[in-house]
Amino acid sequence: MTTTRLSPSCQQIISSDISSLQNGSITIRSCMDDPDLAPTITNHRCNSVVLTPSGLYTDMAITVASHIWHHHRGANAPLPGLNVHNLEVHKPLIVKDPTQMSTLWLEMTTTLSLPPNTHEDITSTTLHCVFHSISPSGTKLQQNGHCNVSFEWYYGWLSEWSLQYNHVTSRIAALRSNPHSQTVNRAKAYKLFESFVQYSGKYQNMSSCAFDAATLEATSTLEFLAQPESDFCGPYYHDGSCHVSGFVCNAVEQNKESNAFISNGVTAMKLSPLFDPSKEGTEISNYVQMSPLPNDKTVLQGDVYVLQDGQIVGMWEGVRFKKIPRRVLNVFLPPPKK
Template sequence: MSHTATVAATTTLKVLKYLSPSCQQVVEEEFTATTARVLIRSNLGDPKLWPTIDQHICNGAALVSSGHYADMAAVVGEYIWRAYRGKDAEAPGINVGHMEVTKTYIALEPQPPEGQWLEMEVNLVVPENSCGDIIDATTHCTFRKIKPDGKKVEDLAECTIEFEFYYNWLAEWSSQAGLLKSKIANLWTRAQTEASGDVQLMHTKKAYDLFRSFVDYGPKYQNMAEVVCDMKALEATSKLALQTDPAEDCLGPYYLDASCHVSGFVCNTADEDIKKNAYISHGFDGMKITPRFNPYPGADIQNYVHMKPMPSDSSILEGDVYVLQDGEVVGLWEGVRFKKIPRRILNVFLPPRKR
C-alpha cells in the first residue's frame, strides 16, 4: 500500500515512505554494508495515531508514552532488518533496550492545525571485530520533539535495538514457565482463600478506577480483564482481554502497554499514601516480545510481575514482567522501573492539559 505525506511545513508535495501510524514518514535513509541511518517523522495528530495518545492521560495530561517509543523502535528495527535480509525474510527477535525517557511530550488538545511532530533518528553500526553481519549490530535510537519545519525543540528519549534469535529466548524462558505458572496460581488461590485483604482480585472496572489515581486509560487501553495483586509484596498477575480492532486501530502502543502495564498498576495502587505520591515510568532495560505473542480475541494471555525497590534508590521500584500465552512464556520486559514522585512536584513538570 502506498501513502503520500508531506514533510512538515514544506510547500512541495513529496511522496514519503510510510511504515506505520507511529512511523509515518521516512524522511531520510542511508544503508551501507556495515552502517545504516534512518530518520522518521510523525504527526501526533494523525487520525490513526492520535487515539493512542489521547487515551493515555497521566495527571490530567495526554502523553506520548514509553510504549509509543518502543513501538516505533520495533517497527523501524524490522524495517532495517528487511532492508538487509530481504522483504520476505523472517522477522528476528528485536530487543528494544535501555529505554530512558528524559522529557515528557505533552500533547495539546485540540491539536494545532500544523500538528505536533516527533522525530526518531536511528543509527546502526556493525562492529569491525565482528563477523560483519547485521545480527551483530547495535542500533541507537534518539527521539526528539521538533517543530513543523523539522527544527529540533528538545530530546525526549533514547533506546537501543539489538537483533537476536527469538527461538533462543523461548528456549531460555521455557525452563521458567513452570515456576511462573505456580506463582500465578498461588496468587489466585490466596485471593480466594485469605481473609487479610493483602491479596485482592479486581475486575476491569475496579482495577482501572484505582489506576485512575494517576493514569486515566481510555477504553482501548483497558485490557486487564482481571488482576490479582499482593499489595504488600508488590506481586501481581493479570489476565488480558484486548479491546482493540485490528482492522481500525494502531495496535502497537495498545498491545505493548497491555503486555506490561500490570507493573505500573502495582506501583500506583499499592503505595501507602496514594494521594500524596505517584509512580511514573522511569524506563526499562529490555523489551523482548516474540511473534508468539498473538492477542487474537479470546486468546489465553496473562502476565506476572514482582516489583522491588532498587538497592541504589528506594524511591524506584523495578521488576521483570513475563507475558504468557497458552501457558508458554512469549515475552519479557526486563528491568521495568517506576519512580516515586510527590504529586506536588508532579503538578509542576507535568501540568494537567488545558481544554
C-alpha cells in the same frame, strides 16, 4: 525526503542510508494528528495530561528495525527477536491542547553500528534510536528519549523462559488463591490506576487483576480491545502487555494524594513473534513482582512475564518506577486547570 509510510508511527522517511551496517542511518517523522495514530495518544493521560505513551516509542523502534532487517535480508525474510533495550523516555511529548495536535511531530533518528572486529552481518548490528519532538517545519525542539535495538534469535528467549514457566505459573496460582490478595475487575483496576495514569479507550486491556500489597506481586488476565482490522495496535499491545507493573506500584501506594510512581525506564523489551493478541480464542496473562532497588528505595523494579496459550512468549526486563512527591509531579507535568 520520501513519502514512504512504514506505519502510523513512522509516517515519513526523511533520509535513509541503511546499506552500511557501520554508521548507516535513517530518520523518520510522524504527525501526532494522524487519524490512525491520534487515538493511541489522546487515550493516554498521566496526571490528567495527554502524554505520548512509551508504547509509541517502542513501536517506532520496532517498525524501523523491521524495515532495516528486510532491507538486508529480503522483504519476505522472517523477523528475528527484536530486543528493545535501555529504553528511557525522560521527556515525553506533552499534548497541551488536543485540538492542536497537527502542530505536534515526533522524529526518530536511527544509527547502525557494529562492535569492533565483528563480521559485517545484520545480526551483529545494534540500532541506536534517538527521539525528538519537532516543529511542523522540522526544527528540533526537545530530545524525548532514546533506546537501542538488537537482532536476536527468539528461540533462545523461548528456551530460557521455559525454565521460568513453572515458577511463574505457580506464583500466578498462589496470587489468585491467596486470601490476602485483592482481585479486581477491569473497571476497578483502571479506577485504582487513575491516581496517576488515566487509561481510556482501548488501553484498558486488563480484564481482571490479582495483586498482593505485601509482596508487590500482580497478575492480570489480558483481553486486548484493539483490532488490526480497524486500529493501530502497536502502542496498545506494547503498553497493555506490561502496565501491570505500574498498576501494582500505584495501587499499593498508601498516600496517593501525596505521592505517585512514574516510569523510570526499561532495561529490555523482548516480545517474541508468538505474542499475538489478534489470535482468535487465545489466552494471555502476565505476572510481575516489583521490589525496591538496593541503592534507592524510592525506585521499584521488576520483570514482567507475558504468557500466551501455555508458554511465556514475552518479557519486559527491569521495568522501573520512581516514587516522587505529587507536588514535584505537578511542576513538570501540571494538570489542566479545572
